[in-house]
Amino acid sequence: MKIAIIGTGYVGLVSGTCFAAWGNEVVCVDKDAHKIGALQGGAVPIYEPGLDELVERNSVAGRLSFTCNLAEAVKGAAVVFIAVGTPPRPGHGDADLSFVYMAARELAPLIDDNTVVVVKSTVPVGTGDIVHKIVGSTRKAGTFSVASNPEFLREGVAIEDFLQPDRVVIGVEDKVAEARLVALYGIPLEPKKTPIVVTRRRTSELIKYAANAFLATKITFINEMADLCEQVGSNVGELALGMGLDKRIGTSFLNAGPGYGGSCFPKDTMALLRTAQDYGVSVRIVEETVTANEARKRRMALKVMDALDNDVQGRTIAVLGLTFKPDTDDMRDAPSVPLIETLQRFGAHIRAYDPVGAENASRILSDVELHDDAYECARGADAVVVVTEWDSIRKLDLARLKKVMRQAVLIDLRNAFAPGVAEALGFRVSAIGRPTSRQETTGTVSRTHAGPQEAPRSQQTHENSIGG
Structure with a gap:
């Protein structure tokens, strides 16, 4: 044909x-x-x-x-x-x-x-x-x-x-x-x-928006559960596993992180809201999903600041991963952008690394020192922030990473590293939906088993977008 x-x-x-x-x-x-x-x-x-x-x-x-x-x-x-x-x-x-x-x-x-x-x-x-x-x-x-x-x-x-x-x-x-x-x-x-x-044609048109809005809602839900886990001293990975094994829910899109981005979820949820408004229909869940996701992206900067005792003025922060997800050079609505911009407003100096997204990132970000090597990016840094879970970032030698840093502070916004590994090397770790190193050290949390990651690796990497 x-x-x-x-x-x-x-x-x-x-x-x-x-x-x-x-x-x-x-x-x-x-x-x-x-x-x-x-x-x-x-x-x-x-x-x-x-x-x-x-x-x-x-x-x-x-x-x-x-x-x-x-x-x-x-x-x-x-x-x-x-x-x-x-x-x-x-x-x-x-x-x-x-x-x-x-x-x-x-x-x-x-x-x-x-x-x-x-x-x-x-x-x-x-x-x-x-x-x-x-x-x-x-x-x-x-x-x-x-x-x-x-x-x-x-x-x-x-x-x-x-x-x-x-x-x-x-x-x-x-x-x-x-x-x-x-x-x-x-x-x-x-x-x-x-x-x-x-x-019918109209139903087909609506299916795409409805599917993306539902998945965006699922991501936003697990992100809010991650916040609750941090406060009560539980583990969002274990929570997601316990939820996801229910066949009615499923394990995909239950990986907590810094918020969804990309070419589809932000655009499609907003377009669905506008369509609903045009027809006088209330879609409150989608409205709250959009609001919560945008707030979360900027709130991640506060998580970084908290890991540095709320003082980032003059500090060097290395951001690892810039694209909205791995295996793409797409920077549209990437969580790294509001994170970096917020930290810069508080006086931080930003260095960044991404395997393929640096060129596109350079068109969006300003006053960011871009590197083509993760270890060089982290050299002399007061903290490393993992924003995108590329394989090359997941496979970093943490001991080598620590040696080149000024301070051993790791903010893992994708839970890219197995629980306990970085802490055992002397890192102070702040992850998503898990107790911080300081909580565990002071006895705020008692836990003998960190539990598995939210989902198998094959499900984690590509699940933040289904459309283009």
């Missing part, structure tokens, strides 16, 4: 490449000539493990190509996906749909009869209706279809998520679109028995 993908951002590029890997002929189109030129030359503009190899393999095989020519891309295409950005409108919180509508207007006179136009961008309820009207203003009724097919890609494991999804959601208003999309997904996924959920 020939497929056109409009937009070569994160969603468009991953989706197009994976469709090609399933044997389809895929043309990805974008107005950014520099980006298209780079892709034609084999350079992938985003960081996603395994994507560059998959792009190269399918390009060489002739299944994947890139162009700036929209007419060329959509000619003969059975399905055209709109996968352009829908960023939040500044000062409003709702999604900016101008790129979606522009794509619809431009493709309408170019597509063949019986083409299925699919909105893959994350959009509010009713967007597909407007896209249908836009295309219908140029084409005769019944000669095209408009469908919804939200993506559920987690940055860092997006290829796996696409090729082996939990489910595929398709929103359609006619049998032509249903049959074509079920065939597109059903044939390659049939051996895996992946559920294909077929709904």
Whole structure:
């Protein structure tokens, strides 16, 4: 099947490449000539493990190509996906749909009869209706279809998520679109028995927002439980395990930390709130989730200050990990940003390390000394703060780390290190949802077993975002 993908951002590029890997002929189109030129030359503009190899393999095989020519891309295409950005409108919180509508207007006179136009961008309820009207203003009724097919890609494991999804959601208003999309997904996924959920278009649009809002709420809940654990002297890892083994709850998204971020949860929860407001519906749980998450990010700075006896003026603090989660270079709504900005306002000097996110971080942060080596970042520091649990950070030699620091103070905002290991080396440790070193030393807490981490490593790394 020939497929056109409009937009070569994160969603468009991953989706197009994976469709090609399933044997389809895929043309990805974008107005950014520099980006298209780079892709034609084999350079992938985003960081996603395994994507560059998959792009190269399918390009060489002739299944994947890139162009700036929209007419060329959509000619003969059975399905055209709109996968352009829908960023939040500044000062409003709702999604900016101008790129979606522009794509619809431009493709309408170019597509063949019986083409299925699919909105893959994350959009509010009713967007597909407007896209249908836009295309219908140029084409005769019944000669095209408009469908919804939200993506559920987690940055860092997006290829796996696409090729082996939990489910595929398709929103359609006619049998032509249903049959074509079920065939597109059903044939390659049939051996895996992946559920294909077929709904009306508006329900499909709402599913993505509802799923992300629910997961954001789950993260926020465990973060608040972590605060309570610290106060009562219990362990949030053990609490999460005890909760998560209940099949009705599950272990995923019960890893306490500094708050959620990324390209999806913040944007989608705000967009869902705006949609609810437009329809006069109260979604108080989502409202409180958004408020609590934003407050938590800045409150993490107070946790760092507390570990340094509430005096960070002139202190050097090394921040390890800047991106909102591991295995991505995405800095959007990363908890590291408000943490660093707050500490800077209180007079701290910040040094930072991230395996791949430093370049993007440099565009957001100011007066931060960036390093490409974690040990050099920590040299002479009064404290080290773990913000993102990259494998390279989890595997640090703590004894070596301590030797280069001025003071052995570790604030572990991701519980990246096993309980007791750093303390045994002489670190003063402040973790999330666990008693502090000082509490244990003074006898405030009596505990003989620290318990396991919240979830297996495979569940921890990539669970802070399911969409893009």
